[in-house]
Amino acid sequence: xxxxxxxxxxxxxxxxxxxxxxxxxxxxxxxxxxxxxxxxxxxxxxxxxxxxxxxxxxxxxxxxxxxxxxxxxxxxxxxxxxxxxxxxxxxxxxxxxxxxxxxxxxxxxxxxxxxxxxxxxxxxxxxxxxxxxxxxxxxxxxxxxxxxxxxxxxxxxxxxxxxxxxxxxxxxxxxxxxxxxxxxxxxxxxxxxxxxxxxxxxxxxxxxxxxxxxxxxxxxxxxxxxxxxxxxxxxxxxxxxxxxxxxxx
Amino acid sequence: xxxxxxxxxxxxxxxxxxxxxxxxxxxxxxxxxxxxxxxxxxxxxxxxxxxxxxxxxxxxxxxxxxxxxxxxxxxxxxxxxxxxxxxxxxxxxxxxxxxxxxxxxxxxxxxxxxxxxxxxxxxxxxxxxxxxxxxxxxxxxxxxxxxxxxxxxxxxxxxxxxxxxxxxxxxxxxxxxxxxxxxxxxxxxxxxxxxxxxxxxxxxxxxxxxxxxxxxxxxxxxxxxxxxxxxxxxxxxxxxxxxxxxxxxxxxxxxxxxxxxxxxxxxxxxxxxxxxxxxxxxxxxxxxxxxxxxxxxxxxxxxxxxxxxx
Ligand SMILES: Cc1cc2nc3c(=O)[nH]c(=O)nc-3n(C[C@H](O)[C@H](O)[C@H](O)COP(=O)(O)OP(=O)(O)OC[C@H]3O[C@@H](n4cnc5c(N)ncnc54)[C@H](O)[C@@H]3O)c2cc1C
Ligand SMILES: Cc1cc2nc3c(=O)[nH]c(=O)nc-3n(C[C@H](O)[C@H](O)[C@H](O)COP(=O)(O)OP(=O)(O)OC[C@H]3O[C@@H](n4cnc5c(N)ncnc54)[C@H](O)[C@@H]3O)c2cc1C
Numbered sequence: 001x002x003x004x005x006x007x008x009x010x011x012x013x014x015x016x017x018x019x020x021x022x023x024x025x026x027x028x029x030x031x032x033x034x035x036x037x038x039x040x041x042x043x044x045x046x047x048x049x050x051x052x053x054x055x056x057x058x059x060x061x062x063x064x065x066x067x068x069x070x071x072x073x074x075x076x077x078x079x080x081x082x083x084x085x086x087x088x089x090x091x092x093x094x095x096x097x098x099x100x101x102x103x104x105x106x107x108x109x110x111x112x113x114x115x116x117x118x119x120x121x122x123x124x125x126x127x128x129x130x131x132x133x134x135x136x137x138x139x140x141x142x143x144x145x146x147x148x149x150x151x152x153x154x155x156x157x158x159x160x161x162x163x164x165x166x167x168x169x170x171x172x173x174x175x176x177x178x179x180x181x182x183x184x185x186x187x188x189x190x191x192x193x194x195x196x197x198x199x200x201x202x203x204x205x206x207x208x209x210x211x212x213x214x215x216x217x218x219x220x221x222x223x224x225x226x227x228x229x230x231x232x233x234x235x236x237x238x239x240x241x242x243x244x245x246x247x248x249x
Numbered sequence: 250x251x252x253x254x255x256x257x258x259x260x261x262x263x264x265x266x267x268x269x270x271x272x273x274x275x276x277x278x279x280x281x282x283x284x285x286x287x288x289x290x291x292x293x294x295x296x297x298x299x300x301x302x303x304x305x306x307x308x309x310x311x312x313x314x315x316x317x318x319x320x321x322x323x324x325x326x327x328x329x330x331x332x333x334x335x336x337x338x339x340x341x342x343x344x345x346x347x348x349x350x351x352x353x354x355x356x357x358x359x360x361x362x363x364x365x366x367x368x369x370x371x372x373x374x375x376x377x378x379x380x381x382x383x384x385x386x387x388x389x390x391x392x393x394x395x396x397x398x399x400x401x402x403x404x405x406x407x408x409x410x411x412x413x414x415x416x417x418x419x420x421x422x423x424x425x426x427x428x429x430x431x432x433x434x435x436x437x438x439x440x441x442x443x444x445x446x447x448x449x450x451x452x453x454x455x456x457x458x459x460x461x462x463x464x465x466x467x468x469x470x471x472x473x474x475x476x477x478x479x480x481x482x483x484x485x486x487x488x489x490x491x492x493x494x495x496x497x498x499x500x501x502x503x504x505x506x507x508x509x510x511x512x513x514x515x516x517x518x519x520x521x522x523x524x525x526x527x528x529x530x531x532x533x534x535x536x537x538x539x540x541x542x543x544x545x546x547x548x549x550x551x552x553x554x555x556x557x558x559x
Binding site for chain 2: 011013016017019026038093094095098117118120121122123124125126127128129130131132133134137138139140141142144154157158159160161162163164165166167168169172177178179213214215216217218219220221222223226228229230231232234235236238239241242246248249
C-alpha cells in the first residue's frame with residue numbers, strides 16, 4: 001500500500017506574525033517558514049506504518065511556489081520515499097488544494113492519505129474533509145490513534161466531549177491531531193540522502209484544476225489589543241480585585 | 250434569504266453552541282431553519298423549535314444519522330441545499346467534520362470559524378492563531394459557514410415556536426461506522442460556555458494536582474481547562490485543551506495556573522473578559538495578557554485562593 005502525505009509550507013509556529021501596514025495580508029518576506037506541524041505528525045505516522053510493514057511507499061506532496069520543494073525535502077529527510085511538487089501561487093484555497101490532491105490520488109492510487117487536521121496559518125480545517133468528499137472516500141478526522149485491519153481502519157478521534165472510535169473503510173483520508181505521535185527529527189545523513197530522492201514537479205494546469213480563488217480576502221488587520229493589566233501582591237489582593245473591581249466572582 | 254443550521258447534539262441534548270450559531274444567522278437575516286439529524290432525537294428537535302428566531306425545524310432520524318457521521322450527513326445536507334442561501338454550523342468538532350464535506354460536494358469554498366457578520370456575504374475570521382483577523386467575502390451561490398460560538402451571544406433558548414417537520418432521512422454511505430465513545434463526564438459546566446474557566450499547565454506537574462483546581466472550580470461554578478502541555482503529559486484528557494488547536498473559550502473570568510502563555514494557548518482564551526495568571530516566573534508571557542497577575546508558586550497560591558473563596 002502507498003501512503004500519500006500532503007505537506008504545507010507555513011510560517012514557523014514560533015514566529016509572531018505581523019499584519020502588513022496596508023492591511024493586505026501578513027508579512028511573509030524574510031519570515032522563517034517550516035512544515036505545518038500537523039503535517040510533520042502525518043509524515044511520521046506514514047513512516048511508522050511503513051516501518052511496521054503496513055505500507056511500502058510514502059509519497060509527500062506540496063502545493064505552492066517553488067520554495068515548497070524545501071518542505072518536500074524535509075519530508076524526504078524524515079524518511080518519505082518520493083516527492084511531488086505542484087506549482088501554484090501561494091494562495092490556493094482548500095477546495096482547490098483538495099481538487100489537486102484528488103488528481104494526484106487518481107494517478108498514485110494510495111490506500112491512505114494522511115492530512116494535517118488544520119494548517120496553522122489559515123486555520124481552515126477543511127482540506128482533508130473536502131478531499132474525502134471529492135473522492136467519495138471515508139474520512140477519519142482529528143485522529144489521535146489508528147489501527148489498520150485488512151480493508152478498514154479503526155481511528156480514535158479527538159472530539160469536543162472526549163474520544164470517539166470510528167471504523168473507516170479504506171482507502172480513506174485521515175486528518176491527524178497533535179497526540180497521534182511525536183515526529184522524528186531528520187538526521188544530517190538523512191538530510192543529505194534526501195537531496196537525491198526523486199521529486200517530480202508539475203503545474204496545476206497539467207492536472208486540469210482551476211485554482212482561481214472563490215473567496216476574496218478584502219482586509220487583514222490586527223486583533224484589538226488588550227489593555228495592560230496589573231500585578232497583584234498576594235492572593236488576598238487578587239480576590240479583592242476580582243470581587244470588587246472586576247466583579248466577576 | 251433562508252438559512253439552514255446543522256444542530257450539534259448527542260441525540261439527547263442540543264449543544265449550546267447551536268444557540269450562538271442562530272445568533273450569527275439572525276445577523277445575516279432571513280428565515281432560519283434548523284436541521285436535527287440524529288436518531289431518537291425528538292427532544293433535541295423540541296429544544297431547537299423553542300429557540301427564539303428559528304422558524305422551522307427539520308428532522309432526519311435514522312440509524313445512519315445517530316453519530317454525526319460526515320459521510321452520511323453531508324449528502325443529506327447537499328440534497329436539501331437548494332433554496333438556502335447559507336448552510337451553517339457551529340465550529341465544534343461535529344461542524345468542522347461535516348461542513349467542509351458539504352462544501353466540497355456542492356463545489357463551494359467554506360468560510361471557517363467566523364467571528365463577525367459584516368453582511369450576508371462578508372465575514373471576519375481569525376487567522377494565524379488569532380494574531381490577524383481577515384475580512385472575507387464569498388461570492389459562492391450558497392455560503393457554507395462555520396461559526397465560532399464564543400464570538401456571538403447565545404440566542405434565547407425559549408420563546409420560539411417553530412414547526413417541526415420530518416425530511417427524508419438519507420441513507421448509510423457504508424463508508425464509516427461508529428464503534429464507541431469515551432466521553433469525559435463532569436458535573437461542572439461545559440468548557441466553551443462556562444462563565445468562569447480555570448486552566449492548568451505543565452506547572453501543575455501531575456494529573457492528581459488538578460484536584461486543587463477542581464476545588465476552586467467547584468466554589469466558583471467554573472469549568473476546568475488545560476494547556477496542550479498538560480494534555481500531552483497525560484495530566485487531563487484531550488477535551489480539556491484550550492488553544493488554537495483545542496477549544497476556544499471566552500468566559501467572564503479565565504484563570505491560567507502554571508501556564509506560560511504560548512501564542513497557541515493565547516489563541517484559545519485571549520478574548521476572555523478578565524484574565525488572571527498565576528505563575529512563578531514573572532517574565533512569563535501570560536502576564537502580558539493578564540488583567541491581574543500573581544507571581545507566586547501555584548502550590549501555595551491555589552490552596553490559599555480556595556480558602557479565601559469561603
Ligand atoms: C493573509 C492571507 C491572505 C490570503 N489571501 C488569499 C487570496 O487572496 N486568495 C485566496 O484564494 N486565498 C488567500 N488566502 C487563503 C490561503 O492561502 C488558503 O486558504 C490556504 O492555503 C488553505 O487553507 P489551510 O491551509 O488553512 O487549509 P487546512 O484545511 O487547514 O489544511 C489542512 C491540511 O491540508 C493540507 N494542505 C493544505 N494546503 C496544502 C498545500 N498547499 N500543499 C500541500 N498540502 C496542503 C495539509 O496537510 C494541511 O495540514 C490567504 C490567506 C492568508 C492568511
Ligand atoms: C501545532 C501546535 C499547536 C498547538 N496548540 C496548542 C493549543 O491548542 N493549546 C495550548 O495550550 N498549546 C498549544 N501548543 C503548545 C504551545 O506552543 C505550548 O507548548 C504550550 O501551550 C505550553 O504549555 P504550558 O504553558 O502549560 O507549559 P510551559 O510553557 O512549560 O509553561 C509552564 C509554566 O508553568 C510555570 N510554573 C512551573 N511551576 C510552577 C509553580 N510551581 N508555580 C507557578 N508556576 C509554575 C512556569 O513558570 C511556566 O511559565 C501548540 C503547539 C503547536 C506546535
